[in-house]
Amino acid sequence: MRIPYRPLAIGLVTLAFSALVLARAQAGDRHFFAPVADSVVKEECGSCHLAFAPSMLPARSWQRMMGELDNHFGDNASLDPATAEKITSYLVANAGDAGGQRYSSKLLKGVATGAAPQRITELPKWVSEHRKVPDWEWRHKEVRTKANCVACHTAAEQGYYEE
Amino acid sequence: MKNMLVVTSGIVAMILSTVTLAGPREDLLAQYAAAAKATGFSAARGQTLHTQNFSGGKPDTPSCTTCHGKDTRGAGRALTGKAIEPVAVSVTPTRYTDPAKVEKWFKRNCTEVLGRECTPQEKGDWLTFVIGQ
Numbered sequence: 279m280r281i282p283y284r285p286l287a288i289g290l291v292t293l294a295f296s297a298l299v300l301a302r303a304q305a306g307d308r309h310f311f312a313p314v315a316d317s318v319v320k321e322e323c324g325s326c327h328l329a330f331a332p333s334m335l336p337a338r339s340w341q342r343m344m345g346e347l348d349n350h351f352g353d354n355a356s357l358d359p360a361t362a363e364k365i366t367s368y369l370v371a372n373a374g375d376a377g378g379q380r381y382s383s384k385l386l387k388g389v390a391t392g393a394a395p396q397r398i399t400e401l402p403k404w405v406s407e408h409r410k411v412p413d414w415e416w417r418h419k420e421v422r423t424k425a426n427c428v429a430c431h432t433a434a435e436q437g438y439y440e441e
Numbered sequence: 442m443k444n445m446l447v448v449t450s451g452i453v454a455m456i457l458s459t460v461t462l463a464g465p466r467e468d469l470l471a472q473y474a475a476a477a478k479a480t481g482f483s484a485a486r487g488q489t490l491h492t493q494n495f496s497g498g499k500p501d502t503p504s505c506t507t508c509h510g511k512d513t514r515g516a517g518r519a520l521t522g523k524a525i526e527p528v529a530v531s532v533t534p535t536r537y538t539d540p541a542k543v544e545k546w547f548k549r550n551c552t553e554v555l556g557r558e559c560t561p562q563e564k565g566d567w568l569t570f571v572i573g574q
Contacts, residue, residue: 326519326521326523327519327521327522327523328523352499353549353553354549354552354553355549420522421522422520422521422522423520423521423522425521425522426521426522426523428523429522
């Protein structure tokens with residue numbers, strides 16, 4: 279009998295990686311950031327990447343981002359003014375500093391008053407929370423970028439970001 | 442009895458496959474044809490557009506397949522890591538049924554890959570290609 283070594287090896291490596299990531303993602307308590315509930319925001323902000331929870335950035339960050347959509351991290355993500363306006367109000371109303379957000383004050387700790395950070399992955403708290411993730415894991419083909427939360431936090435779309 | 446059923450359903454399938462229902466995709470093609478003053482669209486030209494490399498756009502997205510993948514019936518992946526539904530209508534039948542959405546993504550993706558907007562001729566060719574996939 280010929281044993282298919284190649285597929286077996288690939289399968290095992292995939293399994294090992296998943297187990298590793300899952301173990302890390304499941305450890306610790308559950309951090310909840312309410313997912314986007316508005317269908318327009320979900321569609322427009324969630325086509326290219328996860329529709330990031332508005333509570334992960336302060337209102338001024340969202341205002342700045344929505345004013346610079348023609349250069350959205352290098353992409354032109356311009357929208358018609360009416361849609362942009364609608365999305366901005368949603369993001370601002372549900373922003374991390376809008377009040378009533380349980381985990382936002384923690385995540386936004388260390389952000390200077392008046393600063394409008396654009397990348398969630400550059401928030402001091404985000405950086406310290408992910409300091410143990412090795413480089414090779416970020417470069418894994420199922421991860422690719424730090425913005426790909428769901429690669430490790432499998433319930434990110436539902437708002438759960440376990441440690 | 443069972444044979445009868447097979448024969449009947451076969452006939453129904455044949456009739457259905459010959460009827461081309463004028464849906465939103467066909468309307469879009471008609472619009473592009475009018476705008477391009479085109480005599481017709483070509484799936485082969487659409488395929489070339491889909492797979493060829495361009496140098497006018499962004500260096501990290503030289504072709505449509507960079508994100509959509511080489512297999513039109515398989516899922517693609519954006520540079521952000523997010524999966525993209527297959528472009529083939531046979532696999533994702535809901536695709537290209539919202540004209541505004543089609544236009545939005547042609548504009549955005551052509552600019553990224555080609556460095557300019559696509560012409561109505563190119564849009565019609567590409568749409569013809571993926572409808573047949």
